[in-house]
Amino acid sequence: MEFDEGFVSLKSYSVLASISASSDSKTSSVSPEYGLVKELIQQVKMLEIDVYYPQDLPEQSATQHSEVLRAHKAVVDQKIYSAVFKWVPSEYYTYSLPQRAEILGAHSTFQLCKSMLMENKSYDASLSDATYSQFYLVILQYETSINNKKLQSEIRALRPVVKRLDPSKFDFRVASEEDNARLTGYSHNAVTPFGLLEDIPIVFSKEIKGTPTMNPFCWMGGGHVHCKVGMAVNDFIKAQKPFVMDVTDPR
Numbered sequence: 001m002e003f004d005e006g007f008v009s010l011k012s013y014s015v016l017a018s019i020s021a022s023s024d025s026k027t028s029s030v031s032p033e034y035g036l037v038k039e040l041i042q043q044v045k046m047l048e049i050d051v052y053y054p055q056d057l058p059e060q061s062a063t064q065h066s067e068v069l070r071a072h073k074a075v076v077d078q079k080i081y082s083a084v085f086k087w088v089p090s091e092y093y094t095y096s097l098p099q100r101a102e103i104l105g106a107h108s109t110f111q112l113c114k115s116m117l118m119e120n121k122s123y124d125a126s127l128s129d130a131t132y133s134q135f136y137l138v139i140l141q142y143e144t145s146i147n148n149k150k151l152q153s154e155i156r157a158l159r160p161v162v163k164r165l166d167p168s169k170f171d172f173r174v175a176s177e178e179d180n181a182r183l184t185g186y187s188h189n190a191v192t193p194f195g196l197l198e199d200i201p202i203v204f205s206k207e208i209k210g211t212p213t214m215n216p217f218c219w220m221g222g223g224h225v226h227c228k229v230g231m232a233v234n235d236f237i238k239a240q241k242p243f244v245m246d247v248t249d250p251r
Contacts, residue, residue, distance in 0.1 A: 064224060067186055067195075071223025074194035075231075078239040082232040085222055092226065093189065097142055104219050104228060111230075112142045113208060113220045115191040117180045117200070118151065122171040131158035132165065133201045135175060135183060137193055139220065140205040144248035148172045151203070154245040192221040192229065193240055202242035209233055209244070 075083045088103055097109040106112060116138045123134040132155070138146060152170040159165065181187065185197035193202050208218050218236065222229035237244065 067190065068222065068224040068227055070185065070195035071192045071227075071229070075229060078194075080231050080235045080239050082217075082235045084230045086228050086230065088226050088228060090226060104230065106219055106230070107217070110141050110143050110207075111218050113139055113205075113218045114142060115139055115184075115193055115221055116146065117175040117184060117191065118146070118172045119175040119179065120170055121173050122169050124169055127165060127169065130201075131155070132169075135179070135200050136172075136203050137184070137191075137196070137200045138203045138205070138247060139193060139208065139218075139242070140248050141208055143251055144205065144207060145251055146172075146247060147249045150249075151245075151247040154203075154243070154247055158243070186221070186223060187225065189225045190221050190223055190227075192223050193242075194229070195223060202240055203247060204237065204240075204242035204244050205248045206244050206246050207248055 072085065075085075086104060088100075092100060092103065095103070097112060100112060101107075101109045104112070118136050118138050120134055120136075123132075125134075128134070136151075136155070138151070140146060151172050152167065155170065156164050156167070175183075177188065180191065183196065183198045183200055184191050185195065186192060209216060216233040217230060218233055219228050219230040221227075236242075
């Protein structure tokens, strides 16, 4: 993986923050070291912004800053060593898929993925367990679309045949922006499966695993509309342990 100053600044901030927390828990008397730590944390924050964000990116709000760092930290904590974060131009979503792939250095447009929060509108809370949730975060390729019937069939099949729920207990639709923000903590085009605010089952389209002739690497949202994260598919599956399912159709 390439050297990433963002990773270094993030880890530095994490260490200094833990030192600060330790200092705060002590007596109310303020030592010279306490003041030095506070000053160092502020300097790291300023350096982090200068290094981590592109110079031409509009000024970021505190919320945007915390969101992208939360995603970044989650990837670091899960030790996904193949991960690469990359900032894209503000006009990124006006470009064609081949142009986006070129910007990211992707070998194919089929490596470009997105995260969609789906809600089961017929969810019955009394039946909830590890195989039956109200929300699922589906990772799929931009070159494909979610097939709701396939998604329903795959989720139903998580239970043994004798315990399988009736089809009437499923009705998948794209979740509202409010639920998306509440559960993922990210905005439209910034959603990533890393650093979610709530524990949401992840469904990973099996088509992303590719073919023997396709490099098993994928790009997806990185916690900010202009930040993307790419990684080896096997590393993603190992870290996130998603349900790998046949849930899409070609566009």
